């Protein structure tokens with residue numbers, strides 16, 4: 001209806017009467033003109049590009065010299081601006097705050113995955129989106145975490161006491177709409193493997209917060225993705241250190257809070273354990289969602305509840321987490337972006353932007369960081385065919401930036417317009433959310 005109205009609004013009354021209602025393919029096109037286009041595939045930017053949008057899809061992308069604007073198209077001159085695909089936040093926790101998803105939409109996040117939550121928690125957000133007739137943010141869910149006894153987050157988890165229970169909980173999550181499953185770190189290996197097998201049977205990605213499970217074993221067993229760079233911690237230290245950490249966290253989930261920084265501060269990223277991890281990453285190429293922003297610690301502005309003697313350990317540990325993120329990417333892990341909703345050094349809704357900045361601090365180029373948050377992320381959703389990149393036939397999900405993020409990734413914050421499924425988002429309104 002909306003598209004038909006747009007077409008009619010642009011036609012003369014007489015013309016509309018003669019032509020009758022337009023066929024779907026004749027919906028008035030939109031041309032985004034003379035703009036730098038970063039297409040999300042990792043390819044170099046197109047300077048002075050042109051994007052043609054028909055309905056909810058991208059019809060053409062290329063240099064404006066070679067892409068013809070369809071007759072009668074509405075044209076928006078975006079000279080000096082940059083367009084990137086809509087960002088995909090693969091680690092967004094909705095908790096009890098559906099408005100945060102709409103605020104993040106106004107910041108350029110057109111799709112997200114919540115890695116562990118009951119489907120009921122998305123009802124209010126889905127209603128808000130439907131009330132606005134918006135195609136997004138596109139919501140991907142994983143159902144509650146599948147964890148072992150004494151789960152880390154009881155309210156967001158289902159407990160599996162053995163592999164058979166894990167398999168059943170996994171099947172129920174899929175039946176209830178999960179488009180991925182999330183293994184949590186108290187599951188023993190056999191139970192985690194049961195969840196991986198359910199994912200494989202349903203052709204959906206299986207991701208995990210490992211922490212106490214060995215990434216090398218789980219990836220080799222078919223795990224597709226890893227949440228948090230700290231999931232790699234016990235895989236890069238000698239076995240006796242890994243076991244001490246494991247026992248401490250099994251005894252008390254909160255032991256991981258300082259414990260992971262101590263573990264990382266000591267880790268040797270060129271040691272034999274780390275090299276065994278890299279061999280698996282090269283062979284299996286899992287997705288890695290490092291969620292650096294939630295672990296960020298700074299000496300100049302430490303969290304208030306930290307003991308002074310811990311500050312150098314936290315800073316050294318975080319530095320090593322960034323190094324491992326970069327190294328894992330170079331060795332074959334497919335890096336993606338997860339903002340984690342609430343993080344120490346980002347204002348409300350800005351966690352995805354902070355995560356992109358930290359990926360660049362870790363050594364990725366701005367172009368690589370943007371690719372992580374768009375094209376590569378769509379791959380982790382198994383949706384490369386229609387999300388994450390700006391190409392013919394893809395969903396018209398995109399962000400218009402005032403400044404050039406390839407020069408300075410902080411320009412990802414200079415969002416002027418956001419489009420999802422061919423519709424401009426009311427950015428000013430959702431920034432109040």
Ligand SMILES: [Zn+2]
Pocket residue numbers: 091093115340
């Ligand atoms: Zn999380």
